[in-house]
Amino acid sequence: MITWFRREARDLPWRRPGFPAWGTLVSEIMLQQTQVARVVPRLEAWLTRWPTPADLAASPPADAVRAWDRLGYPRRALALHAAATAIATDHGNVVPRDVDALLALPGIGDYTARAVAVFAYGDRHPVVDVNVRRVLARAVLGQGQPGPAKAKHDLPLMESVLPADREDAAATNAAVMELGALVCVSRAPACDACPIADRCAWRAAGYPEHDGPRAPRQAKFAGSDRQVRGLIMAELRGSDVPVMRSEIEPVWPDAEQRDRALASLLRDGLAVGDDASGYQLPGV
């Protein structure tokens, strides 16, 4: 497993020697529900502009949202800015190493907290993302697809597979994740190229169809409030001055849905303003 990883691992920015913990944190938040290929260029630009948390904290949230551009889920940009502010003020501008301290930061949950502790600091924790859940579902549980994510179940399962040694455990976390991303993929797994095919419970059972509960499918995007929010955000990102309501109208025909989307953006803090002064990104 670890041998396979050392041979096959992709050359990614966050695997470079000396890559800062701050970079790991930024990369992990960017990678939430977002493909590696789309993250890499944004990550490099981000770290060049904001080399430390304090640098980001010194910029207005609007700059973070603009730099986020079209990565998606712009709340992440706002959360990252808030996390950087907390790190700069409460943690001496040093990304926390403790999992509970990381969990206390906005936008950081079970996966991201452990990913930072393990990949930035080399500590021994189970790291469970969608790739890991799929590999465990197949290799250990003998199921074709993972069920709904459940930390209470997923973390102990990964823990049971981790080597005792700290460095080996970190390498195993990365290796299982990489295996799920490159070989044990969701649709057409490349079992011929799998280093643990001879130990895979799913393969041994003859690849049975999945019967248990599946992870819930995403709601349709076309025509959704999420789509309208995205269109409004693109409008706000593209303007240096407040955007009037009349300028938002053209982005979507349904006025009621438009208003609902704008109201939700205001509630999320991704937009500020009113009809009189116009709407813009937060903090100038």
Add this chain to the structure above:
DNA sequence: AAACCGTGGGC
């Protein structure tokens, strides 16, 4: 705890 939150690539 189910629902919501963007965007784009692959097939």
Add this chain to the structure above:
DNA sequence: TGCCCAAGGTT
């Protein structure tokens, strides 16, 4: 083409 999927988190 339309659907599945992607290094999840928050409410």
